[in-house]
Each structure stands twice: as C-alpha cells, then as structure tokens.
C-alpha cells in the first residue's frame with residue numbers, strides 16, 4: 001500500500017527537505033575540477049558570468065553550480081526581487097501556464113512551485129488553484145533564488161562585451177561605478193527582449209510618445225481615466241493592456257485586430273512535449289524554420305481569462321479586420337486611417353510585441369558584426385526575406401557562432417534568451433522547458449571549460465600520486481617455484 005503523502009507544513013520544512021535532497025545527491029559536488037584564473041589587467045577571471053537573474057539566469061546558475069562551476073556570478077540591472085516582467089511590465093492577472101509545470105525545478109520535487117505553494121497554503125488550496133496569480137510567481141522566483149544560493153549582484157547593467165587573450169571582458173555599469181569583469185564564458189539570460197526590444201511599426205515611429213505608447217513600456221493607467229483608448233494587437237499583451245485601461249476607468253477601449261478574428265488556437269500547446277524540447281535542435285534548418293514560422297504566423301491567442309477580463313466591461317470593443325494604413329497626431333489625439341474607417345483615440349497602445357532587433361541592444365554592438373545569423377545560413381524558398389532572419393544561428397550549447405576565425409571569442413558567449421528559439425526551440429525562457437534548456441547550457445559550458453583545460457587535466461593526471469593501496473596489505477612472493485609445471489611441447493619458446 002502506498003503511504004499517504006503529507007505536504008510539508010511550512011516553508012522551513014520544505015527548505016530542510018531541499019537541503020536533504022542536495023545532501024543525498026551530493027550536490028554541489030565537493031570535488032573541484034576548475035582552477036582559479038587571473039588576468040594581468042583584469043584581475044580574477046570568473047569561469048562564468050551570467051547576465052540576467054530572471055528565471056533563465058537563475059536556472060542556468062543552479063545547473064552550473066550542480067556541476068561544481070563555482071567561480072560564477074550573476075548580474076542584473078533590475079533591483080533585487082524585480083527581475084523580469086512579472087511585477088514590472090506584465091499586466092495579466094494570472095500566468096497562462098498551468099501551475100503543475102515544474103519550470104526551473106530540475107527534477108527536485110522540493111523546488112517546484114507546487115511544493116512551495118502547498119507548504120504555505122496547503123493541499124486543498126492547491127486543488128482549488130486554477131492559474132498562478134502573476135505576483136505570486138515572482139514570490140516563488142524570489143524564494144527559488146534564495147534556495148539555489150548563487151552569487152548575484154543587482155542594479156548593475158552590462159553595457160559592452162569584448163575580448164582579450166581568450167577571455168571575454170564585460171563592461172558593467174552601476175550607480176557607483178563602471179567596471180570591467182573578465183570571464184571565461186558568458187551567458188546572456190536577458191529575457192524575451194534580450195536581443196531586441198519592442199516592435200514598433202514604421203508608421204508610428206517619431207510620433208508623440210506620450211499618446212502613442214508601446215505596451216512594453218511602463219504605463220500609468222490612472223492617466224487613462226475618462227479617455228478613449230485604442231489598443232493595437234490581438235495577443236495577450238493587447239488584452240491585458242485593454243483590461244488595465246478599462247479597470248482604470250477609461251471611457252471606451254477598442255482593441256484593433258488586423259486579422260478577420262482573434263487567433264483562438266495556441267499551436268505551442270499542441271506541440272510542446274519532451275520530444276519537441278529535447279529534439280528540436282536536431283531538426284534541419286528548413287524544418288526548424290517551418291515550425292517556428294508557422295507558429296509565429298498563426299499567432300498565439302490571448303488566454304481566455306484575459307479576454308473575459310475585457311469583455312465584462314460594456315465599454316470594450318473588439319474591431320477585427322482593422323488594419324491601420326496611416327496615422328497622424330492632431331490636437332493631442334491619434335487619428336488612424338484603417339480598413340474599418342477613420343478612428344480617433346486619446347491614447348493608442350501598441351501591443352505589437354517584441355522583435356529581435358540588435359539596434360536596440362547597444363551592449364551587443366561589438367558582438368553583432370562577428371556572429372552568424374540565420375540569414376547567413378538559411379534562405380527559405382520563394383521568400384526574399386523572413387522575420388527570423390536576424391536571429392542568431394547558435395551552436396549546440398547556445399553559443400554564438402563566429403563569422404570568421406579571428407572572432408572565436410564569440411563562441412564563449414551563450415545566448416540563453418528568446419532569440420535562441422529559432423535554433424533550439426522554446427527552451428530558453430518559457431516555463432515548461434527551462435530546466436531542459438539550462439541543463440543543456442550547463443553541460444555544454446562545463447564540457448567546453450574542461451576541453452579548454454586539457455593541459456591542466458594532463459598535469460593532474462600525471463601528477464596524481466595518492467595511493468589507494470599503502471603496500472602494507474600484501475607482500476610480494478619471491479618464490480614462484482610452487483607453481484612450476486612441465487612445459488607442453490607445443491608451448492616451447
């Protein structure tokens with residue numbers, strides 16, 4: 001009979017269980033295999049610098065720690081506890097992901113969201129939970145950060161990347177100073193906009209940013225009270241922005257959708273599986289492109305609860321087949337000429353998503369000319385250009401691929417953010433497969449560090465002189481005579 005399972009009754013109990021799990025698995029391993037390094041100009045060299053302490057950066061750091069990569073540091077420009085979108089730019093009430101996903105837990109049941117939730121609120125509350133409230137996910141990540149216990153510096157921003165003598169040099173800026181840090185390898189765990197930023201259609205650029213605002217910016221929704229607001233887009237950010245405006249007291253909110261209807265089917269859900277996440281990298285470039293391009297083209301619908309959050313307001317309109325053809329700002333209002341006629345708004349929110357756009361990432365300016373992009377390796381038949389052409393074309397451990405031999409330093413930088421999607425599939429940011437991605441990254445990094453250290457390995461091997469036998473366990477027998485026998489004729493030497 002299976003014994004009845006009782007969840008931990010407090011976080012303290014859960015935390016003790018996690019410590020015990022680590023102890024039973026002897027993690028992190030006690031044995032060092034990397035040696036401290038120093039550079040004459042930059043001082044101590046980190047084995048790994050991770051930029052970004054969101055879920056992906058934390059997961060990567062923990063995976064590396066479990067491989068005894070100890071000389072690592074994580075940097076994030078956000079204040080502690082405010083990393084990523086969850087309590088900054090995100091506006092949904094709950095996560096889209098179902099709560100049972102194990103996210104960055106790496107097979108540790110004691111590190112899952114469920115374990116954390118049940119330890120505080122009990123099993124009955126878990127059964128009643130439909131989706132994770134957005135701020136609660138951030139609370140979980142803060143706890144996760146405490147559990148994995150890796151060195152993290154907040155409020156410090158990567159502003160440049162370069163290289164000298166086989167190491168990567170990071171220029172980091174904080175309120176106190178600008179400093180350089182040397183690292184053997186670097187992970188860019190910089191999020192959904194890690195190699196880009198908000199996508200703004202051309203016609204809206206250079207217009208008054210006070211009344212045409214991108215949904216990824218901080219928006220003071222209280223200022224929209226009594227206003228007529230347009231939201232351009234059909235995805236989750238569009239519905240969440242519209243809902244926030246409605247809840248803040250906007251007079252009327254219209255969501256403008258270019259397609260004949262809002263997308264209803266989330267193709268990602270249909271294909272996500274252990275096979276997809278682990279196998280995507282092995283597909284041909286044409287197969288990878290076909291899948292990602294199809295998913296992008298089909299578009300991801302807003303979650304049902306986000307849409308209901310809008311439609312419970314009578315002053316909400318959804319205008320389909322509504323494609324803007326021209327825009328002007330007159331007397332503090334936005335005038336849009338659309339396929340549904342001329343429309344006017346006090347404020348227009350562009351929920352037009354994020355794009356890979358290197359020009360929005362000055363910290364990657366020195367890197368970009370040296371890395372292979374998808375456009376360099378793949379041209380889809382019959383398409384002059386494609387939306388994913390600027391995505392980096394990555395190696396098996398998410399490393400950038402160098403355009404020329406002189407720039408091999410870029411191979412030491414790993415792109416563990418959304419831009420890796422084209423090469424590796426969705427394993428470098430989204431909750432379902434972040435552990436798979438982080439494990440792949442960590443093993444690739446550890447393997448590369450080891451291979452670079454061949455001379456050290458050889459010195460260790462030849463210099464190893466710790467006897468397992470002391471010599472007092474046996475004596476050498478001087479007399480073999482007791483075993484002498486007649487030699488058969490056919491064995492004569």
Ligand SMILES: Cc1cc2nc3c(=O)[nH]c(=O)nc-3n(C[C@H](O)[C@H](O)[C@H](O)COP(=O)(O)OP(=O)(O)OC[C@H]3O[C@@H](n4cnc5c(N)ncnc54)[C@H](O)[C@@H]3O)c2cc1C
Nearest residue numbers: 052054055056076077083084095096097157158190191431
């Ligand atoms: C609104 C929204 C809702 C989402 N909902 C879901 C969901 O329900 N389920 C799901 O699976 N996925 C969801 N995602 C996708 C994904 O899970 C999130 O984007 C998640 O935040 C990815 O984690 P990350 O660590 O890759 O990036 P982030 O959490 O964005 O962390 C990146 C970190 O890098 C730091 N950083 C960036 N550049 C620099 C720099 N130059 N120097 C120093 N630090 C830097 C940032 O400050 C940030 O803290 C959502 C995404 C968004 C935007």
